[in-house]
Amino acid sequence: MRIGDYNPQSSIKRGPVDDIDLNEQQLVRRQKLAELQASGNDPYVRRLPWERTHTAAAAIAAYTDGKLAADQQVALVGRLMTVRIMGKASFAHIEDGSARIQIYVKRDVVGEALYDELFKKMIDLGDFVMVRGTMFTTRTGEVSCEVRELALISKTLNPLPDKWHGLRDIETRYRQRYVDLLANPDVRQIFITRARIVTAIRRYLDDNGFLEVETPVLQPIYGGAAARPFVTHHNQLDQDLFLRISFELYLKRLLVGGYERVYEIGRDFRNEGISFKHNPEFTQLEWYEAYTDYNGVMRRVEELLAAVAQELGRGTTITYNGNAIDLAPPWRRITMRDAIREATGIDYQAHPDAASLAEAMRAIGHHPEPGSSRGKLIDSLFGTHVEPKLIQPTFITDYPVEISPLAKKKADDPTTVERFEYFIGGLEMGNAFTELNDPIDQRARFVELRDAVAGADENVHPLDEDFLNSLSFGMPPTGGFGTGIDRLTMLFADQQSIREVILFPHLRTA
């Protein structure tokens, strides 16, 4: 059947074709595909017809820099993104991984067969093509390629989103991220930024003597954070396993083993609510450094973010959510007690029990969950009154011991631990301790936590006896740190939702 015989209006009363409902535009493209194949042309070539000489960006640069001889041909590949057909000549843009470049196709030059039968009749927006031709500058000054030869190298069967507006529908953008990426260059840029952030982090840590390691994702006992886990099962061992919620307890074992500086970048899984800053799986960086404490970690965090900003070609000032943020060290350091006192007038040290603190909170119009522990109350006070205001980089230091079971207590205050979290743009970015390395205290803290949780009618979680055993072999004084790569990307890419910085964010099955 010739394409000219095909009348899309007559045959599109939606019927299953290969079990797929096709719309008019999809049918037209399949018809073209069939005709190409019938005439002996492979719409999905195995090899390029010519050797690719340049990326689009390289061709433009080579021409602009005068590095191409007068009649020198370039061979380019790319996806056809726009077309302007003016009778016997056409302009179009093709896009490869480097850039978009205009091509100029003239019937006089490429011949009638290529121009009328292939280019005009068979090639659609979205198709991958290869062109060979010479570079020139148009009347309006755009560096372009005048095509001498042209080939279709991969056919696209679905129409592309609007060439001007791109793809906007949020649900479709996430469910079909490939369409989002091909239609929206700014989205592609976000994930380039993300990769560069990870590169900068690795470089910084590698340059500072840290060893990158990999620890188990499947863990028989989970720990290192308070989240609920995902559970899975090993068939042969007939054993339930948990997807890790943190790397902490395994990385510390490595400090016991004698590595002084280790880090891991990988996925954590937490079976909790989904929000603009929470995805069930997210990427975490944790590092542990022997012979330092949380003050040393703070200095490194300042250095690390400066290194990331530099890798991204930024100065120390970035914009997030409309706020100018100055990353230049030193960042503000303030204790949690002072930060809460500053924001609310409440000094929680003056309220040594939960009931008294809850009373003080109610006095300022805060309605805490009944039955909350003192640590939870402090956390709630902080989250409501302090956290949203922490736009400039800030270290909040010295947390209540009840909510920090893995951190070392302050020498002069057993109710408080050497811990900090850092905040930028109102987002909690990371968490660090002077690590608890006293195995007796560690066991006591675990037991306390277990009993508290058991009281809240949750499943009782066994102690990680092997971790405690490792501490009993001696862990050096250590400073440890964890930070979310996703949230760092949100910050540097100026994105307000974690889903915008995760390629395939979790959605309910449609």
Next chain:
RNA sequence: GGGCGCGUAGCUCAAUUGGCAGAGCAGCGGCCUUUUAAGCCGCGGGUUUAGGGUUCGAUUCCCUACGCGCUCACCA
């Protein structure tokens, strides 16, 4: 899980008080050899997320389901 909002053509969006479901892009046919959101002429394309209800009549009002967003809760 609770509350609020949204779901219209392949894409981006309209549709007045409940009264013929539209536009631009994309597609198809035609004209057009420096355009760039090309232009001009013509044509086709809809189970208005799904199911039910009210009504002479439902994209519009009501109920249910599904999905998404915001928010609250949860997340030491």
